[in-house]
Amino acid sequence: MVEFRFDIKPLFPQPIIKVASNLLPHTFRGDRRQCLDATSKMSEIIDRLGQLSAISQGLNKPVTTAQRLRMSENQTIYLLADTEAGPNGAVIGLLKVGTKDLYLFDEKGQTRKMEQSPSILDFYVHESRQRAGLGKRLFETMLNEEQWTPLKCSVDRPSEKLLAFLSKHYGLVRTIPQANNFVLYEGFFSDGASQKGSRNGHAESPERTKNGLHITNSPNTHLFGATYLGDDTTKQKRFGRRGSDSQQQQQQQHQQQQAALLQQITQISPNGRYGAPRPTCSMAEIIHAGSASSGKGSGGGSAESNRGNEIAEIAAQLQLQHLQTVENVIEYELEQEPEPEPEPEPQPEPEPEEVITPPTPLPKSYTPTPPPVRSPEAAESIIGDNRKPPAFQLSKQHTGMKNRSFGVGMAVMPSGKMEFNQEEREDFGVVKINRPLGNDIASPVQDNTDAMSTVSSTGGLTDQGYNDLKFYHNKLW
Numbered sequence: 001m002v003e004f005r006f007d008i009k010p011l012f013p014q015p016i017i018k019v020a021s022n023l024l025p026h027t028f029r030g031d032r033r034q035c036l037d038a039t040s041k042m043s044e045i046i047d048r049l050g051q052l053s054a055i056s057q058g059l060n061k062p063v064t065t066a067q068r069l070r071m072s073e074n075q076t077i078y079l080l081a082d083t084e085a086g087p088n089g090a091v092i093g094l095l096k097v098g099t100k101d102l103y104l105f106d107e108k109g110q111t112r113k114m115e116q117s118p119s120i121l122d123f124y125v126h127e128s129r130q131r132a133g134l135g136k137r138l139f140e141t142m143l144n145e146e147q148w149t150p151l152k153c154s155v156d157r158p159s160e161k162l163l164a165f166l167s168k169h170y171g172l173v174r175t176i177p178q179a180n181n182f183v184l185y186e187g188f189f190s191d192g193a194s195q196k197g198s199r200n201g202h203a204e205s206p207e208r209t210k211n212g213l214h215i216t217n218s219p220n221t222h223l224f225g226a227t228y229l230g231d232d233t234t235k236q237k238r239f240g241r242r243g244s245d246s247q248q249q250q251q252q253q254h255q256q257q258q259a260a261l262l263q264q265i266t267q268i269s270p271n272g273r274y275g276a277p278r279p280t281c282s283m284a285e286i287i288h289a290g291s292a293s294s295g296k297g298s299g300g301g302s303a304e305s306n307r308g309n310e311i312a313e314i315a316a317q318l319q320l321q322h323l324q325t326v327e328n329v330i331e332y333e334l335e336q337e338p339e340p341e342p343e344p345e346p347q348p349e350p351e352p353e354e355v356i357t358p359p360t361p362l363p364k365s366y367t368p369t370p371p372p373v374r375s376p377e378a379a380e381s382i383i384g385d386n387r388k389p390p391a392f393q394l395s396k397q398h399t400g401m402k403n404r405s406f407g408v409g410m411a412v413m414p415s416g417k418m419e420f421n422q423e424e425r426e427d428f429g430v431v432k433i434n435r436p437l438g439n440d441i442a443s444p445v446q447d448n449t450d451a452m453s454t455v456s457s458t459g460g461l462t463d464q465g466y467n468d469l470k471f472y473h474n475k476l477w
């Protein structure tokens, strides 16, 4: 049983009360202050019961909250209490119902738009009181109040327990398969739906256009396109001239119209039982930039919009997979392909005595492109003994393999007067060049400069070339 810190009895003058969007019991009478107090307590009750219901059904988010009820226009919550339990009484059951505009398949598989169709949205009896007839009592009260019949109710993703409940108490067994998560039973579309189903609910005949196209904003339309139902005259014509050119033309015309009409289909934002609790796909959210989020958190919902959301998620996942594949291919190619020879670039001011020989291809050891990934051992061979190799395996993020720039590599082309040296540690990335010869440090071991700036002046070229120096010095590489 669900007990509260406050006395629930004033809120429950009778065991079952009805609460609408004003968050007050339908029996409530009081002044403004009492009204605020009652609203706050009722919110707490609804939130607690909604949470327990979600836990009981294995949902990661409650379908029923006070906030949702407050925002809804056509939802009602029935609450069952045991005012005798404990000092403050206890609330033991919740049933949320509402009317929804749904696109549903009938027994023949045709889509029907059901406006203001009665729906069972959330149903919960506390575990300690289940299978004692309380659920039936709550349900019956609701049917009476709403003037609904069980057969005309759609049920939003019913649990096994609820299916058993409906089977046992109302003989509802044979369902009509749907593309969404609502369950309906055979007889749902039978005559008199508008009278017997609900005060408001009524079945509409499938929408037709002049051309016999059955097109709705429905799940099967989203999935399979508009259905051509045809009309009698069209059928006669079609069967009379089977295989003729005019028939083909007619079909083409229909296809064009179908495509044009499909473009007019609008998506409704996702909400409802399936819209709310499901974990979101981050890619879908990024791609749709919040357009899908508009419906989140609202209590109502239509199933076809959820279908649209699922399709969007699948598309997003495919897109993500595609991007990953492309990235892998690029990575693979970078690793596999031989180092491209750099385009020779003119030296800005060549030294007279210096012999620069572009466009002759450069020796491999001078290739300004760093190796893709450097192992700590390789790094150790370049730096002195007192240097620590990078503590981690360098990834392309550090080596900048994706941003290779050959032109810049030429700037560190060795020449007779060019060397890299650094006597003391300077700011990261600062490299002194053209230091007069003979001023070099005797041993790299004595040098405390940053890792790669210690290449000795005696050539300084490791088998890795100067490139190592370059890209270790500048993180941007």
Ligand SMILES: CC(=O)SCCNC(=O)CCNC(=O)[C@H](O)C(C)(C)COP(=O)(O)OP(=O)(O)OC[C@H]1O[C@@H](n2cnc3c(N)ncnc32)[C@H](O)[C@@H]1OP(=O)(O)O
Residues within 6 Å of the ligand: 053, 056, 057, 120, 121, 122, 123, 124, 125, 126, 129, 130, 131, 132, 133, 134, 135, 136, 137, 155, 156, 157, 158, 159, 160, 161, 162, 164, 165, 166, 168
């Ligand atoms: C749209 C939705 O809300 S879907 C979610 C439905 N809610 C849940 O699954 C939450 C957990 N379940 C419950 O809260 C309750 O079991 C309810 C609301 C479904 C039914 O309330 P109860 O007070 O148990 O119903 P009541 O006592 O009137 O009827 C009992 C019948 O319900 C069905 N039922 C109830 N509990 C169970 C159960 N644990 N396992 C199988 N069937 C069950 C059975 O048909 C049972 O008849 P039986 O005992 O002869 O087998």
